Amino acid sequence: MRTSKRAAALGLALAGALTLGGCGGATTGDIAAKVNGTVITEDAARTVAQQIRGQFGADAGDFQTPSAVTFLILSNFVLPAAEKAGVHVSEQSIRSELTKVADPAPETIEMLRTNAAAQQLQQQAPEVLSAVLAEVEKADITVNPRFGKLDVASGALSPAVPNWIESAAP
16 A cells, blocks of 8 residues: 555656656766666756746746656656657657647656656556666665755655754754
8 A cells, every 4th residue: 555655746747747768978966866887967857847837837837846856766767667668759759749848858858758657657557657667766766966866666766865954843
């Protein structure tokens, strides 16, 4: 029961970010996250956030770089699991919907494929999202502290509290 609630939370977190990759050769200062050794650059995440806001305007809500980092992390797990479950979201179908972005970045396509696949899995096979969460929990994921810490239960980044900040006493 707990796992299905967590799978639902992951699906809702992915779908809720919009109502509607890793790159090599990064410098240390440009790394937003690493997933099992695959680098997600800050530049790629910023580009995704800009293109999503450019495409969806107000419907994108407050979609910023940390949201893009989250999607790019989770895409490493959601897309392969979706394909294995028979849920295929083609790059071409996503490109055809991106009418306001002249040259979408590959990471933007990946993020939108992840969002669409998670929505379909939430409806058709929520147990697959539970398996995705289990994989995410076991994975070697490092997030640049400026973007927060990956909270697997919610499928989102939560702000990191530096160790030099003390918690308020109750």
